Amino acid sequence: MGRANDDAAAALEEYADLFAMTGGDAFRVRSYQKAAKAIAGYPEDISRADVRKVPGVGEAIAKKVEEFLQRGGFRQLDDLRMQVPEGVRMLTRIASLGPKKAVFLYRELGIDSPEALAEAIGEGRLAGLRGFGAKTEENLLKGIEQLKQASERVHLGVAMNLAELIIASLPAEKIAYAGSLRRMKDTIGDIDILAVGPATIMEEFKGLPYVAEVIASGGLKTSVRTTRGLQVDLRVVPAESWGAAMQYFTGSKEHNVRLREMCVKRGWKLSEYGLFEGETVIASKTEEEIYEALGMQWVPPPLREDGGEVQAALRGELPELVTLADLQGDLHTHTNLTDGIATLEEMVEAAARHGYAYYAVTDHAPNLFMQRMTLEKALEQRAQLHRLQDEYPDMRLLHGTELNIAPDGSVDWPAEILEGFDVCVASVHSHFSQPRDEMTSRFITACENPNVHIIGHPTTRKIGKRPPVDADWEAVFEAAARTNTALEIDAYPDRADLPSDLVRLARHHGVKFSIDSDSHAVPHLGNLRFGVGIAQRAWLTRDDVINAWPLERLLAFLGRG
C-alpha cells in the first residue's frame, strides 16, 4: 500500500525485526534499518530510479529490494516469516518488549500474540521466568492495553496517503474524501470517500490492489478493509446532492446535530440529500449554498467540532484561518549531520522549491549523545550555510539548533554559544515519566531561557507508541506567553504535537506558535500541511503563527533583528 518506497522500506524493516529475533548480527540488523529509513525518505520513486543510489543501500539490499518490487516479497524474508509467526513480531510493538524477550516468550511458552501474552500473565504463567518480575508483568499489561487502543486508528498521514491514492485511481465525475480526514483530525478510524461517478466505480474500487476484504457492497455504498486493516467506505451520491452529501459525511456528528436543530426550528430538514422545506429543495448542490441558506458563513471542515463554530458562523465572525500558503518558512528541520538522511544542500534546495522566504536548519545539539554533535560540527555547518546563502537570494537561510531540555530544564550550550544561532528550538527527548510538577518546571525553566525561542513537539507523544508527558499545561502556556516563547506544532503526522485541543487552550493564554515539519528527509517537508490542519482545528490565524510572518517580524520575535 502506498508509494513503492514506503512498501519496500516496510519490508526491510520487517526483515530487520525478524532477523534480530532469529539471532542475526546486530550490525546487519542496523544496516537493514538504516536502508529502510533511507529508502522511505528518498525523494525519487525507487520503482523507477536505481535503488543503489540510495545511501546505505549496497548490492545485497538492492537485490532484495528489486525482488520485492517485482513480486512483493524476497526469499530471505519469506524464509524468516516461516520461522517467526506474525503475532510474535506484533509482541515487539508492545512498549518495553523487544526482540529478545519476544522470542524468549515464544520459545518458552509458545506465546505468539499480545492477546496470548495478556492471557499468560493473567494465569501467572510468567512467574519464575528469568527476567520477568512483577514490575515487568505490570509494564507489559500496560503496553498491551496501549497497543489495543492505538491499533484501532491510524494517524492522519497514513490515512491521507491512502485516500489520495484511492481517489487518484478511481475514475469519477467528482470524487473527494469527507469525514474526520477532511476535518484533519490527528487520528482516523475509517476513510469516507464520496463520488459522483460511473456505474462501474464500485467494481473498480473492490478491485484495488490494497483491498484485503470486502465487508459490504451495494449500489450506493461499498465498505472494504485494506491490507493495513483500515476501513474505507465509498458512497456514490447524485450530482445534485453533492454539497449536502459532503456536508453530511464530513461531520462531525455534533456539528451536524447543531445544524439540524436549527433546521427543525424553522420547519426544515437537512439530510445527505439536501436542505428541504417539505418536498422543496432549498439547497443541495454545494456546501456553500447550504450554509448560506441557513444564514451562516461556510464553516471550514477543521472547525466542525461543535466548539462554538456554529454560533460564530451565524454572527459572521469565523476567524480567517491560517493556510498552508501563508507559511513563509520552516523552523525545525534536520540534515544528515545528525539524524536526518539528506545533506544540507539537498534540504535547502528542496526548501527553495517550496518557495519559502526563510528556512532554518536545526540539527541536534551535543547532549543528545547518540547524535555525536559537537560545537565544531555546528560551526562548520554554519559556515557551509553562509556559503550556500549566495545561491538563494530569495530565501534567508537561518542557522538553528534543536536543543535537548534536560530534566532540570537546562539546555545544551551556554548563552554565549546559543546567541550565535539564529533560532533555537528546545525539546524533551528523555525522562518522559518525570512527575507532573517536575515536568512542569522543566518546561517553564526552558521557556525562561532567553535563547530558547521555540519549544519543540511539547508533549513528546508518538501516536500509537508513546503517551504524552504529564505537565500542568496551563502553567506552561502562561510561562510561554510571558516569556515570548513559541510552542511548536510539530507537523510530523505521528507526532501531531501540540495536539489541537492544547493549541487552542494555549492560544487563550496568548501563546504564539511555529508550524514546523521536523523533517528528517526531503519528502517530510510536505508534512507541513498536517500542521496547518492542527492549527486550523485550533482556530489559529496568520497572526498566531510566527512562521506565517514576514522575515523582519520573525527576526524581531527571535531577538535577532
Add this chain to the structure above:
DNA sequence: GCCGTTTTCGGCCCGACTGTTTTCAGTCG
C-alpha cells in the same frame, strides 16, 4: 550488510534507564 582523503578490513550511534541481576541484559532514543 555497508562503507572508506586516516580503512577494501574492521569498524559500525553510544549512553542511560529499568528491572533484575549479586554484575548485567534488554530496551530505548
